[in-house]
Amino acid sequence: xxxxxxxxxxxxxxxxxxxxxxxxxxxxxxxxxxxxxxxxxxxxxxxxxxxxxxxxxxxxxxxxxxxxxxxxxxxxxxxxxxxxxxxxxxxxxxxxxxxxxxxxxxxxxxxxxxxxxxxxxxxxxxxxxx
Amino acid sequence: xxxxxxxxxxxxxxxxxxxxxxxxxxxxxxxxxxxxxxxxxxxxxxxxxxxxxxxxxxxxxxxxxxxxxxxxxxxxxxxxxxxxxxxxxxxxxxxxxxxxxxxxxxxxxxxxxxxxxxxxxxxxxxxxxxxxxxxxxxxxxxxxxxxxxxxxxxxxxxxxxxxxxxxxxxxxxxxxxxxxxxxxxxxxxxxxxxxxxxxxxxxxxxxxxxxxxxxxxxxxxxxxxxxxxxxxxxxxxxxxxxxxxxxxxxxxxxxxxxxxxxxxxxxxxxxxxxxxxxxxxxxxxxxxxxxxxxxxxxxxxxxxxxxxxxxxxxxxxxxxxxxxxxxxxxxxxxxxxxxxxxxxxxxxxxxxxxxxxxxxxxxxxxxxxxxxxxxxxxxxxxxxxxxxxxxxxxxxxxxxxxxxxxxxxxxxxxxxxxxxxxxxxxxxxxxxxxxxxxxxxxxxxxxxxxxxxxxxxxxxxxxxxxxxxxxxxxxxxxxxxxxxxxxxxxxxxxxxxx
Numbered sequence: 001x002x003x004x005x006x007x008x009x010x011x012x013x014x015x016x017x018x019x020x021x022x023x024x025x026x027x028x029x030x031x032x033x034x035x036x037x038x039x040x041x042x043x044x045x046x047x048x049x050x051x052x053x054x055x056x057x058x059x060x061x062x063x064x065x066x067x068x069x070x071x072x073x074x075x076x077x078x079x080x081x082x083x084x085x086x087x088x089x090x091x092x093x094x095x096x097x098x099x100x101x102x103x104x105x106x107x108x109x110x111x112x113x114x115x116x117x118x119x120x121x122x123x124x125x126x127x128x129x130x
Numbered sequence: 131x132x133x134x135x136x137x138x139x140x141x142x143x144x145x146x147x148x149x150x151x152x153x154x155x156x157x158x159x160x161x162x163x164x165x166x167x168x169x170x171x172x173x174x175x176x177x178x179x180x181x182x183x184x185x186x187x188x189x190x191x192x193x194x195x196x197x198x199x200x201x202x203x204x205x206x207x208x209x210x211x212x213x214x215x216x217x218x219x220x221x222x223x224x225x226x227x228x229x230x231x232x233x234x235x236x237x238x239x240x241x242x243x244x245x246x247x248x249x250x251x252x253x254x255x256x257x258x259x260x261x262x263x264x265x266x267x268x269x270x271x272x273x274x275x276x277x278x279x280x281x282x283x284x285x286x287x288x289x290x291x292x293x294x295x296x297x298x299x300x301x302x303x304x305x306x307x308x309x310x311x312x313x314x315x316x317x318x319x320x321x322x323x324x325x326x327x328x329x330x331x332x333x334x335x336x337x338x339x340x341x342x343x344x345x346x347x348x349x350x351x352x353x354x355x356x357x358x359x360x361x362x363x364x365x366x367x368x369x370x371x372x373x374x375x376x377x378x379x380x381x382x383x384x385x386x387x388x389x390x391x392x393x394x395x396x397x398x399x400x401x402x403x404x405x406x407x408x409x410x411x412x413x414x415x416x417x418x419x420x421x422x423x424x425x426x427x428x429x430x431x432x433x434x435x436x437x438x439x440x441x442x443x444x445x446x447x448x449x450x451x452x453x454x455x456x457x458x459x460x461x462x463x464x465x466x467x468x469x470x471x472x473x474x475x476x477x478x479x480x481x482x483x484x485x486x487x488x489x490x491x492x493x494x495x496x497x498x499x500x501x502x503x504x505x506x507x508x509x510x511x512x513x514x515x516x517x518x519x520x521x522x523x524x525x526x527x528x529x530x531x532x533x534x535x536x537x538x539x540x541x542x543x544x545x546x547x548x549x550x551x552x553x554x555x556x557x558x559x560x561x562x563x564x565x566x567x568x569x570x571x572x573x574x575x576x577x578x579x580x581x582x583x584x585x586x587x588x589x590x591x592x593x594x595x596x597x598x599x600x601x602x603x604x605x606x607x608x609x610x611x612x613x614x615x616x617x618x619x620x621x622x623x624x625x626x627x628x
Contacts, residue, residue, distance in 0.1 A: 119443050
């Protein structure tokens with residue numbers, strides 16, 4: 001993953017999922033690997049559209065707040081993302097939905113995160129909790 | 131390229147293909163060759179780990195993330211020996227007579243489908259789950275629904291030896307669900323039917339299939355294919371397509387079969403669904419126990435069905451609207467979450483259809499009608515009533531703004547949950563009951579097949595999956611798919627034997 005995209009991804013992740021601000025290096029690496037794997041099986045056009053959308057978000061941060069998306073304070077970044085996520089333009093809403101879904105896939109499939117949530121489904125079912 | 135000849139070739143091993151395989155298996159004893167081709171692998175006992183990312187990637191097309199053409203809905207369908215019966219929850223309902231009457235297909239009779247459905251209920255060991263094996267998530271739904279004035283009903287389930295892993299949608303790790311991978315296909319193979327996995331049918335011509343058998347990828351799940359990897363031509367006296375809605379209509383459309391009825395691909399329905407959660411003050415049992423034991427059927431009155439459900443962390447996170455602190459807070463409340471799946475009873479609508487792109491890849495066009503949106507909104511209000519009646523503190527409702535509805539707003543649900551807040555692209559909508567595309571009817575002008583699944587104008591070609599449905603079923607479809615596949619096979623038997 002290019003460094004610029006990695007820093008944007010991390011900034012977006014901390015807005016979508018505040019807990020990621022305290023993620024360990026191992027957790028960040030796992031998140032990025034999962035995102036990369038998920039994107040790798042998507043059509044080239046989808047990957048390109050997501051890349052363009054991140055560029056658009058960065059440009060919007062520059063225009064609206066005169067700073068980089070990655071430097072925005074978390075509250076302003078959330079305002080910006082919510083503006084796009086609630087936009088009348090379907091493409092913008094889908095862009096936010098796609099980004100958040102990717103990042104949630106990268107985070108909420110990690111065993112340490114799942115355990116912290118208290119999710120305990122087990123193949124042994126009832127026997128596992130007795 | 132190898133050429134293989136057989137009397138009957140079946141494409142697909144799910145509820146339709148597996149049923150057809152067993153129903154046609156007696157032909158083998160009469161010297162006939164029955165071949166079944168499955169695109170996915172044959173998973174081994176012990177490969178169902180229950181790990182969300184790993185199993186989604188192994189079982190579902192596009193890891194469960196296949197999107198409709200405008201990107202507003204996710205469609206879930208599985209590939210593997212057993213098809214989507216690998217990933218369903220085993221809910222076994224007989225088609226409502228009012229729906230079958232409304233289909234208006236000459237020759238299709240609700241009583242006949244019910245009789246055939248009961249045969250498969252017996253074959254699949256369908257029964258009601260004992261109360262002591264139901265978790266709080268299900269108990270609260272039943273109690274809340276009754277208190278709120280609804281009529282909760284228990285799902286008959288096709289389980290044998292269920293340990294309550296709650297992992298049904300990731301493939302049962304205990305082989306408890308009696309899908310076609312456990313019942314019909316092994317029985318058919320014992321009678322001499324040949325099943326070839328990792329075999330993708332790429333083209334259909336008159337009495338001929340082109341298929342590619344893939345190698346087992348290094349480190350991948352599932353057994354190696356039964357045939358040598360490579361390209362095959364299968365010459366068959368009769369062909370039964372049962373690859374499901376995402377398999378059968380796209381194959382027909384991509385193949386450009388001459389004389390194909392013009393309605394091929396039309397009439398797609400899918401019971402659009404989303405997940406609602408209610409947050410309780412203290413932990414409940416939700417991630418242990420069978421996830422789907424109860425439902426409320428308001429299909430006839432209000433166009434929706436509510437079902438208990440319990441999903442995994444990522445699917446849950448994806449389905450909760452929004453992001454940031456409120457979303458995270460709800461995720462942290464996971465052990466206290468009650469979950470309901472809302473399904474809209476959509477109807478065949480012009481424009482909602484299956485097509486293929488230039489590369490032959492399926493493309494699904496789907497527009498949410500006002501009626502579907504209203505159904506989902508009514509269903510969301512009903513679910514909120516049930517959650518609050520069960521004791522929830524707050525409810526996450528996608529068609530509310532803000533999405534969290536607090537208990538003190540329980541009397542204002544009409545105002546808080548409203549169609550004006552239902553915004554595609556903002557809320558997560560998914561579907562797993564994919565139906566239509568090769569609907570039954572009388573003639574090629576109004577349908578693709580007759581009531582026995584024979585494609586109009588192509589007497590050698592039959593269809594035996596949910597693409598036969600001329601409109602939505604308004605309940606969980608697998609038992610009706612089996613009943614229809616049973617009819618298709620019954621009609622085919624004398625043609626092959628004769």
